[in-house]
Amino acid sequence: MMKILVGFSRIFVAALFLFSGFIKLNDPLGFSYKLQEYFSEGVLNMEFLIPFALLMAVFLCVFEIIVGITLLLGYLPKFTIWSLLGMIVFFTFLTFYSAYFNKVTDCGCFGDALPLTPWESFTKDVILLVFILILFFGRKYITPILPETSHKWIVFVSFSICLAFAYQVLMHLPTFDFRAYKIGTNIEEGMSVPEGAPEAEFKYFWKFDVDGKEEIVTTSGEYPQVDGKYIGVETEMINEGYIPPIHDFAIEKGGRDYTSEFLNKENVVLIVMYNLSKSEGEGMNTLKGITDKAMSQGYDVIGLTASSPQEVSQKKEQYNLSFDFYSTDETALKTILRSNPGIVKLNKGTITEKLHWNDVDKLILDKVEPSKPLIxxxxxxxxxxxxxxxxxxxxxxxxxxxxxxxxxxxxxxxxxxxxxxxxxxxxxxxxxxxxxxxxxxxxxxxxxxxxxxxxxxxxxxxxxxxxxxxxxxxxxxxxxxxxxxxxPFRLVAMMEDRHLMSIGKEQVYGTQGMTLNHNTNAPIKIIWPIKDVENVNQRRENAGYDTTVEEYAKRLYGDTFEYKAYTLEEVEKLKEKAN
Known part of the structure; x- marks a missing residue:
């Protein structure tokens, strides 16, 4: 009986570790984000490990696969069983801690392929712990299934393949995309809530002081009718309801939401950089050429980042980038693309291409009609x-x-x-x-x-x-x-001149005039003093004006008016004389 139990446990545990390890190895960067979440101050408070999260992620994924293989082969059974037991004890503690204290909402055990709630993860680890204990106490029944001389070669080849696969997905993108933003996904549809979908349900615990005693009344939201003094209320979610696959995506800038505008355009190229300070320099250098080409082909090109406007300005200048940046949640950007920077191509909100910066030369950029702005x-x-x-x-x-x-x-x-x-x-x-x-x-x-x-x-x-x-x-x-x-910039020029005149300074473009003695029969009409008056007409032309200051003065005051360049001191004297 024990032999049968051990045999079943051996296959079950090995299959689960192989599946779990491969799914995470397909997306080691995503697993490293999950480890960073565990290492953060609010969870395990081990922030010194965050810089090593990616290295640890690759090691853990490969190690899971290797112990799964050695368990199937019956190679190094003592080392394998102790490794399995050590990992499952640690992971069981971790998932219990996450679930009990509600620290991490998804353990990442199976990546994005099979999301589990914290308590589901803990339950899975408890079941695995039972099977691994069976293997531990029945390890004498774990016998090799192939000649022992072949075991080390199988393990070596498997290890090499794992490292090569990890390198491939890190230098490009995950081979299998299980995320909500995979190619073919329409983002707007992914954010929608189906009609009739279950809504979130809450319990409300109302506190009242009734005759000097605290009483708690529980309702589904309505205010209870209680003869007492209201103290406060606490809420508890009992059913979170339907959560759309995409629920944290937005494109914003300057307090304005541009999400719908860009999701309704036909040809959009998104440059995804969740954190500009962590963007790879070599990748940033590749952006100038590909984005300029995309814009010349008629595409709308925008950058999405969670970085500050100061960082955006610095990076745009450093790499001579000509596209605009918009703000998007950092977690959403990490989920969209496992590359920093990376490229996503949209057609009316549907993802048609996703590329690592190493693969920008593969981006298909057919000539398209430039989009018209949505009014x-x-x-x-x-x-x-x-x-x-x-x-x-x-x-x-x-x-x-x-x-x-x-x-x-x-x-x-x-x-x-x-x-x-x-x-x-x-x-x-x-x-x-x-x-x-x-x-x-x-x-x-x-x-x-x-x-x-x-x-x-x-x-x-x-x-x-x-x-x-x-x-x-x-x-x-x-x-x-x-x-x-x-x-039109000429309007800016006019406003700047009006401002300068209002504070008693020389104007720049010669757009402002003044009438002195305007309540008399002999009003004095002037063009307000101009800074560097010799070059004013060139400045006017650069600003978009089609007249010289002399022509403008006649248009303002009549064909008989002769323009004269006054200084600020001369105007002050005219004002004194007029008064």
């Missing part, structure tokens, strides 16, 4: 309304006659009362309201440029800030929008 129609509509309000009473102020005023009033939707009341007061109230709205837009989206709202809605925020007292606060944001071609 936020709701925000565009709101900005269009704001643009009309921004000009509502300004247009009325330009009316020279009553007839012209009435005609403009109809165009801008102003009532007779509005058209005959203090126009500037009414416009000031609108400007204040518009500014508050635009500031909220800035917080949510950054500058709403042409890639977000199209043209001409991309100019609305500029007009609102130009007409506000917030130019100093938002000029850096406006400048960035101009540099990114989200708005």
């Amino acid at each position: 936020n129609e709701q925000l565009k509509s709101q900005l269009d309304s704001v643009a009309k309000l921004d000009q509502k009473f300004r247009k009325l102020m330009q009316a020279q006659t009553i007839e012209e005023r009435d005609s403009i009033a109809k165009l801008v939707g102003a009532t007779e009362k509005e058209a005959t009341t203090d126009l500037w007061l009414q416009q000031s109230a609108i400007d204040s309201s518009n500014t508050v709205f635009i500031e909220q837009v800035f917080k949510k989206y950054g500058y709403p440029g042409k890639s977000l709202v199209g043209e001409p809605a991309n100019k609305t925020a500029w007009f609102v800030i130009q007409h506000s007292n917030k130019i100093n606060e938002y000029l850096p944001l406006i400048k960035k929008a101009g540099e990114d071609d989200e708005i």
Whole structure:
């Protein structure tokens, strides 16, 4: 009977160790992430081992396979049994610790091929421990199945194959992909919850002080009717419900979520780098050529990282990278691709290719039509309304006659009362309201440029800030929008000039004028002093203006106006004279 038990246990334990070892050896990097989780401060507090996690992962995977083979062969039975017993005792302790203290939600025993909960892992290890104890006490029945002279060669060849396989998957990608982001997966579908899927269930423990005694009332969420003073409430999850295979993927930048936008585009290349400080330098050097080629072929190329904007800026400059970076959860990026950096190609959210940086030359880059930016129609509509309000009473102020005023009033939707009341007061109230709205837009989206709202809605925020007292606060944001071609740079130039004039400094592009003595019959009209006036027309051309400062001055003040370059000191004297 014991011989039969030992024989069955021998096959069962060997098969399980071979399966477990091979699955993890197929993805040693993934197993090393799990070891890092165990070594972290919140679990075993052995952070000094984290740098050696990958080396340990490969060793443990190979060792599992080798002891599985030696157990089947009956080679070195004493060493094999003691090794199995030592490993299973350690793993049983580890899984119990994880389960009891809820430290690690998945032990990683079978990689991503067969995820187990902590208690399932512990149960599996207890069962294995029983079978290994049977082998331990019945080890005299473990006899060789082949001539002993062949054992060492079989073990040596197996060991060599394991190392070669580990090297292959580390230098490329796992041969078998069991993760939620395997080729052919549609990410958006992977994030969806099917209709009728079980929802998470909780128990609520409500604490009340009833006549000086603490009472706890348990409900499913509803507030209990208790004659007592409420103290507090605690919750306990009793059923976590359905969790989609993909639940932590998002593409964000500047507080805005771009996930849907990129998952709906046809030709997207993702450069995945979960941590830029840990990205392999040789891999980073390969990115410039392949990403430039992808963009020239019409693909949208973006980088996904969990690193800080400072690190992103430093790496972009160091490696001369021309694509933009977006933020994504580090764990999600590690799960998507076992390469840092690595490449993922998407077609409307479906993964069509995944490549290690060593294999970038295999990336298929057919010539495609560049995608058009997806416009936020709701925000565009709101900005269009704001643009009309921004000009509502300004247009009325330009009316020279009553007839012209009435005609403009109809165009801008102003009532007779509005058209005959203090126009500037009414416009000031609108400007204040518009500014508050635009500031909220800035917080949510950054500058709403042409890639977000199209043209001409991309100019609305500029007009609102130009007409506000917030130019100093938002000029850096406006400048960035101009540099990114989200708005015409000539608008940035105009705002910068207005800001410089408001603080009494020389303007740069010559876009701002001033009228002195404007309440008299002899007003003095000037172009505000310009820094390096000799080269202003070249700066104007570079900024996108099609007129010289002299031509612009005539357009501003009439064909008879002759431009004169004033200094700040001369303007001050004119102001004193005007007063």
